[in-house]
Amino acid sequence: xxxxxxxxxxxxxxxxxxxxxxxxxxxxxxxxxxxxxxxxxxxxxxxxxxxxxxxxxxxxxxxxxxxxxxxxxxxxxxxxxxxxxxxxxxxxxxxxxxxxxxxxxxxxxxxxxxxxxxxxxxxxxxxxxxxxxxxxxxxxxxxxxxxxxxxxxxxxxxxxxxxxxxxxxxxxxxxxxxxxxxxxxxxxxxxxxxxxxxxxxxxxxxxxxxxxxxxxxxxxxxxxxxxxxxxxxxxxxxxxxxxxxxxxxxxxxxxxxxxxxxxxxxxxxxxxxxxxxxxxxxxxxxxxxxxxxxxx
Amino acid sequence: xxxxxxxxxxxxxxxxxxxxxxxxxxxxxxxxxxxxxxxxxxxxxxxxxxxxxxxxxxxxxxxxxxxxxxxxxxxxxxxxxxxxxxxxxxxxxxxxxxxxxxxxxxxxxxxxxxxxxxxxxxxxxxxxxxxxxxxxxxxxxxxxxxxxxxxxxxxxxxxxxxxxxxxxxxxxxxxxxxxxxxxxxxxxxxxxxxxxxxxxxxxxxxxxxxxxxxxxxxxxxxxxxxxxxxxxxxxxxxxxxxxxxxxxxxxxxxxxxxxxxxxxxxxxxxxxxxxxxxxxxxxxxxxxxxxxxxxxxxxxxxxxxx
Numbered sequence: 001x002x003x004x005x006x007x008x009x010x011x012x013x014x015x016x017x018x019x020x021x022x023x024x025x026x027x028x029x030x031x032x033x034x035x036x037x038x039x040x041x042x043x044x045x046x047x048x049x050x051x052x053x054x055x056x057x058x059x060x061x062x063x064x065x066x067x068x069x070x071x072x073x074x075x076x077x078x079x080x081x082x083x084x085x086x087x088x089x090x091x092x093x094x095x096x097x098x099x100x101x102x103x104x105x106x107x108x109x110x111x112x113x114x115x116x117x118x119x120x121x122x123x124x125x126x127x128x129x130x131x132x133x134x135x136x137x138x139x140x141x142x143x144x145x146x147x148x149x150x151x152x153x154x155x156x157x158x159x160x161x162x163x164x165x166x167x168x169x170x171x172x173x174x175x176x177x178x179x180x181x182x183x184x185x186x187x188x189x190x191x192x193x194x195x196x197x198x199x200x201x202x203x204x205x206x207x208x209x210x211x212x213x214x215x216x217x218x219x220x221x222x223x224x225x226x227x228x229x230x231x232x233x234x235x236x237x238x239x240x241x242x243x244x245x246x247x248x249x250x251x252x253x254x255x256x257x258x259x260x261x262x263x264x265x266x267x268x269x270x271x272x273x274x275x276x277x278x279x280x281x282x283x284x285x286x287x288x289x290x291x292x293x294x295x296x
Numbered sequence: 297x298x299x300x301x302x303x304x305x306x307x308x309x310x311x312x313x314x315x316x317x318x319x320x321x322x323x324x325x326x327x328x329x330x331x332x333x334x335x336x337x338x339x340x341x342x343x344x345x346x347x348x349x350x351x352x353x354x355x356x357x358x359x360x361x362x363x364x365x366x367x368x369x370x371x372x373x374x375x376x377x378x379x380x381x382x383x384x385x386x387x388x389x390x391x392x393x394x395x396x397x398x399x400x401x402x403x404x405x406x407x408x409x410x411x412x413x414x415x416x417x418x419x420x421x422x423x424x425x426x427x428x429x430x431x432x433x434x435x436x437x438x439x440x441x442x443x444x445x446x447x448x449x450x451x452x453x454x455x456x457x458x459x460x461x462x463x464x465x466x467x468x469x470x471x472x473x474x475x476x477x478x479x480x481x482x483x484x485x486x487x488x489x490x491x492x493x494x495x496x497x498x499x500x501x502x503x504x505x506x507x508x509x510x511x512x513x514x515x516x517x518x519x520x521x522x523x524x525x526x527x528x529x530x531x532x533x534x535x536x537x538x539x540x541x542x543x544x545x546x547x548x549x550x551x552x553x554x555x556x557x558x559x560x561x562x563x564x565x566x567x568x569x570x571x572x573x574x575x576x577x578x579x580x581x582x583x584x585x586x587x588x589x590x591x592x593x594x595x596x597x598x599x600x601x602x
Contacts, residue, residue, distance in 0.1 A: 030399055031406075037396055038413045044471065045417045047439050048428045060437040062445070106324040113321025117314050129325060132333060134523070134583050138531045138552045139576040142559045142568045143336030143343065149350070166328025173325060198317035227421040229534050234560060248423045248538065259431050266424035273419050281412075 048270075052076070052263035059259040072260065076268065079261040083247055084240065091157070091236075092243040096225045098161040103168030103221045104214055110167040111176030112202045116188070133170045138230075145234055155237040160225070169224070172217045179213030180206055219280050223273060244269055337576075344570035349563045361570045371571070373546040374554040375578075381462055381550065382529040385469040390521055393473040397480035398510070411481070418474025426538040429468045430455070433539075440464075455540050458547040465535060465548060476521045483517030484510070512595040519594045523586055530579050551575060
């Protein structure tokens with residue numbers, strides 16, 4: 001094991017040494033281009049944050065005040081009380097938590113079935129599952145709406161939550177299946193010899209080992225449902241049921257929502273995502289270390 | 297070495313049990329597929345021959361929706377806009393994402409900081425991004441016009457200009473290149489360093505290494521980004537719904553926005569079902585065409601998947 005690691009690490013050190021030499025020659029132009037791109041990426045974000053703390057009427061002042069002389073953090077409070085934002089937040093959290101639990105649990109179970117059980121038709125069913133990854137979600141919008149309307153679920157959270165308990169996005173199933181297939185079979189075999197059944201092994205042997213994969217799916221699930229706008233727009237009718245994302249829809253109707261407050265709302269909606277990104281990065285790096293690629 | 301025993305076709309009780317467990321495990325997905333995907337799709341296949349406003353009972357109108365479609369200027373405007381938007385936004389976004397990923401993959405100082413700064417803005421939720429860019433494109437003194445003034449160009453009306461609204465939306469989409477970039481970076485890191493080593497020994501320069509190692513080895517990733525990029529782009533909705541409402545006129549009317557209007561504002565379920573199916577067929581044909589062409593340019597290494 002150790003010798004294999006050494007073997008693979010020695011050439012990569014040499015290559016890194018070489019590419020460092022190349023980058024000395026090319027360093028300046030590369031840095032200039034990267035700086036320009038970083039500016040292109042960052043400028044709108046800075047614009048959003050700086051506008052969110054500007055005084056009323058200063059949003060369009062020229063030249064642009066990147067750091068306002070007087071900060072107005074109360075814009076955040078004003079954006080918060082303008083709409084029942086706390087209710088929106090509660091609704092978003094409820095939906096995100098239910099979807100997270102549903103998608104991770106059922107996704108992992110379906111993935112484990114595809115990864116570890118042999119059954120007639122597995123190849124075909126897996127292929128069908130994969131092809132639904134390519135299906136534009138908007139295509140099923142209308143008939144799904146009619147279905148949920150027949151069930152009397154309009155203006156409830158059910159059309160947003162219930163589908164999450166059917167395996168989640170096919171991509172999650174695919175990702176978790178790859179993960180399960182990469183696990184050493186010996187542990188599961190040992191549990192089987194000890195008399196544990198298929199689902200028992202899934203729950204107490206495979207799931208704990210698949211934590212990095214489950215974390216990835218959990219993050220994707222949270223992001224998807226926190227950011228989702230279209231589904232709430234179609235199913236949630238009364239304002240008290242709105243999510244944070246759907247709350248933005250009200251900005252269009254209530255004219256004269258000031259841009260500084262709009263940007264404050266946008267920043268508030270972005271913060272949990274950025275928080276998750278930094279947590280995700282840690283997991284991501286740990287995952288790389290775990291899989292043995294961290295030694296490079 | 298895989299030395300797994302191939303089991304005979306006739307199932308023993310043990311194998312039957314394993315198969316049953318497998319079916320139970322995948323049951324949530326199978327039910328979800330039937331209830332939320334296949335069922336609704338088949339249902340809407342019948343729905344498109346009806347006229348139904350959800351209030352009265354649906355009436356069978358034969359091919360009337362198809363006739364309406366053939367003469368519907370909004371349908372053609374929406375389709376044309378969506379194709380135009382996709383044809384520019386997807387390749388431009390992927391080019392920028394690939395270029396930046398290549399630069400970031402070079403061993404340079406501050407690599408991680410650059411990556412975070414460049415990636416982070418693309419993670420702003422799309423609704424917040426739409427609000428932000430609506431503000432940036434303000435015809436008075438938004439950021440876009442401030443930059444125009446700064447470089448001595450006349451101010452523009454951006455989202456309120458028939459000719460500029462689509463380019464403005466495309467620039468915004470290109471700006472959201474972070475996800476594609478991260479996928480490219482992951483693909484780049486999977487390329488074995490030994491290949492570059494060998495090429496260096498053979499005296500291949502940077503351009504030839506890019507052309508003959510990086511791009512071929514990355515082609516599956518490029519293909520993946522292209523396929524999912526086009527599928528997503530054909531469904532562009534939130535930006536136009538929040539920022540332009542399809543205007544001015546029909547200049548930014550996109551396919552799904554039109555579908556939404558027909559279905560949920562005009563409550564014409566039959567016609568909306570037809571529009572859904574046409575979107576499905578268009579995206580399916582484009583995806584299949586891409587897979588067919590992929591044989592010529594996507595390089596798959598002979599790695600055995602076990």
